[in-house]
Amino acid sequence: MPLFKVIKASNKLGGAKMEVKEISKDKNMIVREYLFDKNDIARLEDKAVAELNRKKYHIEGFRPGRVPKEVYKLRLKEAFYEIYVADEAIKEVENELDKEELQLLLPPVIADAKFSAEGGKVVVELHTEPEVKFEPTKLKLRKAKEEEVLDGYVDMRVKYVIEENAILEPKDGQAEEGDLVKVKETVMLGEKKLRNAEEREYVLLKDDEREVVKQLFGKKKGDVVEFERTFEKGDDKIVYKYILEVEEVYKRILPEFTDEFVKSLAIENVETTEQLKEKFRTEGKEIYDRELAESYRAQIMDQIPEVTEIEISEKTIERAVENIIENLKKDGKYESYVQNYGSEEKLIEELRNYYLNMIKKDLVVKKIAEENNIKVDAEDIKAYAERVSVEWGVSPDRAEAIIKSRQDIRNEVVMEIVESKVAKILAEKAQIEEVSFKEQENK
Incomplete structure (x- = not known):
C-alpha cells in the first residue's frame, strides 16, 4: 500500500x-x-x-x-x-x-x-x-412552572398599578414603612458635586437594601441626613458623601382593587378586575415565552460540548491554541492571562478546552442549521432590532440601522438568531424538567 x-x-x-x-x-x-x-x-x-x-x-x-x-x-x-x-x-x-x-x-x-x-x-x-456525533436527547433543560410564573407576574403588576395610583397625604411625623419621602439629594466626591440638590422620591420598604432608603427611616420634613459610602477600586478607596434634605414625607393611601378602581384607570376594553388580570396574564405569557426561549438557548449552547463527540487531530488543537496565543501577544494581553491562570501550562490547558468546546458548539449549530435549512432574513433582523432597541436606548429603526451598518455586530446578531432557531428545534427533543421556585423557597 x-x-x-x-x-x-x-x-x-x-x-x-x-x-x-x-x-x-x-x-x-x-x-x-x-x-x-x-x-x-x-x-x-x-x-x-x-x-x-x-x-x-x-x-x-x-x-x-x-x-x-x-x-x-x-x-x-x-x-x-x-x-x-x-x-x-x-x-x-x-x-x-x-x-x-x-x-x-x-x-x-x-x-x-x-x-x-x-x-x-x-x-x-x-x-x-471533522464530523460530529451529537445526541439531542441527552440535553437536560429546566423551566419554571408556567402557571406559577404567570400568577406571580399578575400579582406583581396588580401591586404596581395599586401603588402607582396611591393617594399621597403629607404628614408631619416620622417617615415609616410604606411612606414616600421627597428629598433634595446632593452627592459629593471630595469637593466635586456629582449630584447637586436633585429632587428624588423614595418609598420606604423594609426589604429595600439601599443605604439611602435605610437612612430615611424615622426622618421628618426639614431634616438633613448626611452619610458616606466607601467603594474599593483596585488598591484605592473612593468615598462618596451623601446629603439628603427632606422636603416632604407622605403617607401613601393605597386604593382598593375593585371593579370601580379598574374603570377609573381608563384602559381600553378593561372594566373589571378579572379583565385586568387577564390582560396582565397575556402580557406575562409573551414575556415568559420569550425568556424561556432565551433560557433554552443558553442551556443548550452550554450543554452541547458535553453531549458531543468529535474526531479532531491534536495538531489542529495545537495550531488553534498557537493562533489564540499569538493574538493575545499582539494585543499585549498574554502576560496578564498567564498571571490570571497561574502558569503558561494552565493557560494553554484552558485555551485547549475553550477551543474544543467552541468548535463542538459551532459545528453542531452549523449541522442542525443546514439539515433544517435555517436562514436569517430581513424580517429576523427587524424583529431582533425591535427587541433590543429599549436595551440599547434607541428606536427600533436606529437599532436595525446599527446592525446593518456594523459587520461585527451583524455577525453576532445573525449567530444569535441562528442559535435561537437551532435551540427551538433541539428543545423539542431534549429532556425538560419543570421547576417550582415556590417549593424551593419554602424548603
Whole structure:
C-alpha cells in the first residue's frame, strides 16, 4: 500500500505540471505535498523577478525595476529560491486551495517549503471540519412552572398599578414603612458635586437594601441626613458623601382593587378586575415565552460540548491554541492571562478546552442549521432590532440601522438568531424538567 496518494496528476498552471500528493491523514488533518518540477521552477523564477522589480528591489549598478534574472540569482544565491521563488509557489498553492472551497477549521498552514533550481515542494496542513456525533436527547433543560410564573407576574403588576395610583397625604411625623419621602439629594466626591440638590422620591420598604432608603427611616420634613459610602477600586478607596434634605414625607393611601378602581384607570376594553388580570396574564405569557426561549438557548449552547463527540487531530488543537496565543501577544494581553491562570501550562490547558468546546458548539449549530435549512432574513433582523432597541436606548429603526451598518455586530446578531432557531428545534427533543421556585423557597 502506497504511503501517499496522488490527488492531481496534471494541474495546469501556465502550461506547467504540478503534482499534488496526500502524504498523511490524522483524523481531520490532511497533509499534502505540492511538487514543482524544473519547468515549474523556470516559470516561478520569472514571477519572482517580476515581483522583485515591481517592488524596485535595489541592486547597485542596475536601474530599480530593470534588474535581470541572472543578476538576482547571483546576488541572492540560495535566498532567491528559498524565499522569493518559494513565495510565488505558495501563492499558486493558495490559489488552488481557494478553488477547492474546502470546509476548514483553520486557514491552510504552510508547514514547509523547499526550493532550488531543480525543483521544489510546498507542504500544506489542511485542518478540515471533522464530523460530529451529537445526541439531542441527552440535553437536560429546566423551566419554571408556567402557571406559577404567570400568577406571580399578575400579582406583581396588580401591586404596581395599586401603588402607582396611591393617594399621597403629607404628614408631619416620622417617615415609616410604606411612606414616600421627597428629598433634595446632593452627592459629593471630595469637593466635586456629582449630584447637586436633585429632587428624588423614595418609598420606604423594609426589604429595600439601599443605604439611602435605610437612612430615611424615622426622618421628618426639614431634616438633613448626611452619610458616606466607601467603594474599593483596585488598591484605592473612593468615598462618596451623601446629603439628603427632606422636603416632604407622605403617607401613601393605597386604593382598593375593585371593579370601580379598574374603570377609573381608563384602559381600553378593561372594566373589571378579572379583565385586568387577564390582560396582565397575556402580557406575562409573551414575556415568559420569550425568556424561556432565551433560557433554552443558553442551556443548550452550554450543554452541547458535553453531549458531543468529535474526531479532531491534536495538531489542529495545537495550531488553534498557537493562533489564540499569538493574538493575545499582539494585543499585549498574554502576560496578564498567564498571571490570571497561574502558569503558561494552565493557560494553554484552558485555551485547549475553550477551543474544543467552541468548535463542538459551532459545528453542531452549523449541522442542525443546514439539515433544517435555517436562514436569517430581513424580517429576523427587524424583529431582533425591535427587541433590543429599549436595551440599547434607541428606536427600533436606529437599532436595525446599527446592525446593518456594523459587520461585527451583524455577525453576532445573525449567530444569535441562528442559535435561537437551532435551540427551538433541539428543545423539542431534549429532556425538560419543570421547576417550582415556590417549593424551593419554602424548603
